[in-house]
Amino acid sequence: MIAAPIAVVCAIAAVVVAVLAGTGRFDPAESAETAADQVMTRAEEIVCLPFTYSAATWDADLARTAEVLTGPAKRQWNAMSESNGRVIRESDVIAECTVDRLALEKLDEPTAKLLAHLKVHTRTNGTSNEPTFTSTRVTLTRVDGRWLLSEFAMM
Numbered sequence: 001m002i003a004a005p006i007a008v009v010c011a012i013a014a015v016v017v018a019v020l021a022g023t024g025r026f027d028p029a030e031s032a033e034t035a036a037d038q039v040m041t042r043a044e045e046i047v048c049l050p051f052t053y054s055a056a057t058w059d060a061d062l063a064r065t066a067e068v069l070t071g072p073a074k075r076q077w078n079a080m081s082e083s084n085g086r087v088i089r090e091s092d093v094i095a096e097c098t099v100d101r102l103a104l105e106k107l108d109e110p111t112a113k114l115l116a117h118l119k120v121h122t123r124t125n126g127t128s129n130e131p132t133f134t135s136t137r138v139t140l141t142r143v144d145g146r147w148l149l150s151e152f153a154m155m
Helices: 005-023 028-046 058-066 071-090
Strands: 094-107 111-124 131-141 148-153
Touching: 005 071, 028 111, 028 131, 028 148, 058 071, 071 148
Parallel strands: none
Antiparallel strands: 094 111, 111 131, 131 148
16 A cells, blocks of 8 residues: 555656756756866967967957957057057067966856966067066956956966
């Protein structure tokens, strides 16, 4: 007599578990890991763009970099590009950047704070300069679903 109700309860529990398993239930730990991974991947893709340019492709480099900037970083970039563009072209500057190290300091959506250690190598008038390593505090802000550079501060 007791076996029938227990079987019904077990069957209902099995159905509920099966339904919930298929709903993609929100797991905060998994979500935080995914968000951190997304931020780190995006930062790897864009953090060097302001330091990667060539006199020959200056206009395209400006446009490409402007697409990943917002807020103070965009204003800073626009001011720098106006004042330095002529010098970069006249001196035939080529700058290449690679991310040496990147660390997520804080993720508090819609912002993420990171520390980036960058290696920047430049050539001026065909002469190669020694690579420079720079540490930078970077803030990414999510705008319309995209992580964009919103603050850049050299350390």
